[in-house]
Amino acid sequence: MKKPLHSNKKKRVMSAVIALFGVCILVACIMLTRNVTDISQTAKIVIIASGCIVLVTALVISVILDREVCRFKCQKCGHQFKPTLTAYLIGAHFPMKRHLKCPNCGEHGYCRVKIYEK
Numbered sequence: 001m002k003k004p005l006h007s008n009k010k011k012r013v014m015s016a017v018i019a020l021f022g023v024c025i026l027v028a029c030i031m032l033t034r035n036v037t038d039i040s041q042t043a044k045i046v047i048i049a050s051g052c053i054v055l056v057t058a059l060v061i062s063v064i065l066d067r068e069v070c071r072f073k074c075q076k077c078g079h080q081f082k083p084t085l086t087a088y089l090i091g092a093h094f095p096m097k098r099h100l101k102c103p104n105c106g107e108h109g110y111c112r113v114k115i116y117e118k
Ligand SMILES: [Zn+2]
Pocket: 074, 075, 076, 077, 078, 079, 102, 103, 104, 105, 106, 107
């Protein structure tokens, strides 16, 4: 029997799905404007702009959801922390690591994601 995911893990997966959904919508809009020739230039711009709005909205929701449920563990001192929104946004990252500065020891490095459990 499959073990149910904790709700915060579900939120993390949902944030990735939402971001992927936004990318797919934008790609679909671009493909639509390239493949359909009998629509005006203005309509093409509106379709691509709509796709960009959907993508930005999806990314904002994704970032808010992901940052809410994730804590990061410093590799040097083991301190777990929630980064600032700016640090979260500009930190280079992999799915389970993000480059951040530890507020406890000041060390810069790739911090491992820990799903926040209440
Ligand atoms: Zn540290």
